[in-house]
Amino acid sequence: MKYFFELGNFKGLSEAELKRVLEIYGINTDTVKNFSSKILIIDSKDIDNEIVVRVFNRLGGFIRAGEIIDDLDSFLDLDAKEKVVFGISYIGNKDFDIDKIQKLSVQIKNNFKKRSISSRYLLPKKYELNSAQVTTNSILEKGFELCIIENKDQQIYGKTLAIQDIESFAQRDYNKPKIDTKMGMLPPKLARIMCNLSGLKEGTIWDPFCGSGTIPMEASILGYNILASDIDREAVSATKSNIIWLGENGYISDILYEAFQFDITRPDPKILNKLRKTDIDAIIFEPYMGPPQTKILKPEKAEMLLSDVRELLLRFRKVVDNSFKGRVIVMIIPSYKTFKGWKTIGVREIFDKRWNILNKEYTQEDLKWERNNSIISRNIFILEKR
Numbered sequence: 037m038k039y040f041f042e043l044g045n046f047k048g049l050s051e052a053e054l055k056r057v058l059e060i061y062g063i064n065t066d067t068v069k070n071f072s073s074k075i076l077i078i079d080s081k082d083i084d085n086e087i088v089v090r091v092f093n094r095l096g097g098f099i100r101a102g103e104i105i106d107d108l109d110s111f112l113d114l115d116a117k118e119k120v121v122f123g124i125s126y127i128g129n130k131d132f133d134i135d136k137i138q139k140l141s142v143q144i145k146n147n148f149k150k151r152s153i154s155s156r157y158l159l160p161k162k163y164e165l166n167s168a169q170v171t172t173n174s175i176l177e178k179g180f181e182l183c184i185i186e187n188k189d190q191q192i193y194g195k196t197l198a199i200q201d202i203e204s205f206a207q208r209d210y211n212k213p214k215i216d217t218k219m220g221m222l223p224p225k226l227a228r229i230m231c232n233l234s235g236l237k238e239g240t241i242w243d244p245f246c247g248s249g250t251i252p253m254e255a256s257i258l259g260y261n262i263l264a265s266d267i268d269r270e271a272v273s274a275t276k277s278n279i280i281w282l283g284e285n286g287y288i289s290d291i292l293y294e295a296f297q298f299d300i301t302r303p304d305p306k307i308l309n310k311l312r313k314t315d316i317d318a319i320i321f322e323p324y325m326g327p328p329q330t331k332i333l334k335p336e337k338a339e340m341l342l343s344d345v346r347e348l349l350l351r352f353r354k355v356v357d358n359s360f361k362g363r364v365i366v367m368i369i370p371s372y373k374t375f376k377g378w379k380t381i382g383v384r385e386i387f388d389k390r391w392n393i394l395n396k397e398y399t400q401e402d403l404k405w406e407r408n409n410s411i412i413s414r415n416i417f418i419l420e421k422r
């Protein structure tokens with residue numbers, strides 16, 4: 037069977053995320069091919085609709101997924117007793133004439149009418165129906181979303197099986213009780229992607245710079261056990277409140293988690309000892325990234341900020357050497373925009389050859405989360421102990 041996955045804004049991250057999750061499900065990642073800058077296609081006998089939906093619902097970096105339609109006519113020749121609600125989306129790179137979508141919708145509707153099937157169609161505001169249109173109109177349950185998928189020289193059709201639940205990501209971003217705008221928070225989608233990049237099916241994840249807990253929150257939704265720590269007592273308490281809120285809002289039922297104060301640069305020996313005795317499978321984190329920046333930096337300023345982050349990461353590495361028996365680390369290293377280009381820290385300055393950097397095994401693109409016009413960008417690394 038052939039399936040399509042529509043990538044989010046950061047292609048490299050999404051591609052790596054999907055492949056790591058497929059590995060969890062025992063699916064060969066060689067079956068994943070690039071169709072266009074927006075679409076990956078999986079052609080594998082090891083997957084079916086149910087697995088695609090299950091895989092998709094874990095992901096943070098994808099917009100929709102569905103099956104490729106071999107023959108559009110026989111697909112549209114469907115039988116229905118109740119009103120069919122359908123929509124059409126265009127996923128391609130060209131300027132597409134939106135009238136074509138309208139015309140095709142009318143054509144489909146008329147064909148249904150001839151066969152006494154009543155139907156209603158929804159048009160996208162631009163090219164693609166958004167997640168709210170698809171979910172509030174129950175398109176996937178009461179009919180279908182037909183996707184016209186294009187690359188430079190080919191056009192194919194797809195039927196959406198699942199669409200990203202943007203509402204719930206937004207709810208966790210904005211409605212959680214504790215928000216820390218001063219220190220900054222990860223977008224929940226990126227936190228979700230990072231959890232998936234761990235490639236872990238289950239186990240315990242530690243975020244040693246938890247802030248208000250975005251990574252622990254997404255990790256707990258995925259069913260991992262959580263350790264969360266931070267130098268700041270208030271951050272620890274914010275993480276606890278946010279995890280409790282997840283439970284109150286039906287995101288999680290029973291999870292094992294512990295949040296505690298811990299300074300990575302001056303590790304309390306008792307806690308270190310405890311960590312040593314705990315089976316931690318992966319460490320996933322965003323470190324302190326320096327104070328928020330509003331203007332492009334002078335290179336010397338960036339070097340200064342980076343040297344603080346470097347120092348912190350080296351201290352973190354020491355703790356890892358002393359107390360971490362697991363094999364996986366997924367981490368962020370910041371880059372700063374300067375008048376002389378971007379400045380960052382090499383991951384090899386922190387982790388020597390005892391650690392494999394897995395990024396290139398999953399994508400040729402950089403694993404980067406970078407907003408337009410941002411001054412700080414996040415580079416993501418997947419490390420595995422040899």
Ligand SMILES: C[S@@+](CC[C@H](N)C(=O)[O-])C[C@H]1O[C@@H](n2cnc3c(N)ncnc32)[C@H](O)[C@@H]1O
Nearest residue numbers: 221222245247248249250267268299300323324
């Ligand atoms: C960028 S924030 C992390 C934000 C978090 N990912 C979130 O989404 O809420 C970095 C965190 O590192 C913590 N931190 C800074 N220095 C630390 C240290 N020496 N040991 C432990 N945590 C530290 C800060 O208190 C801050 O909460």
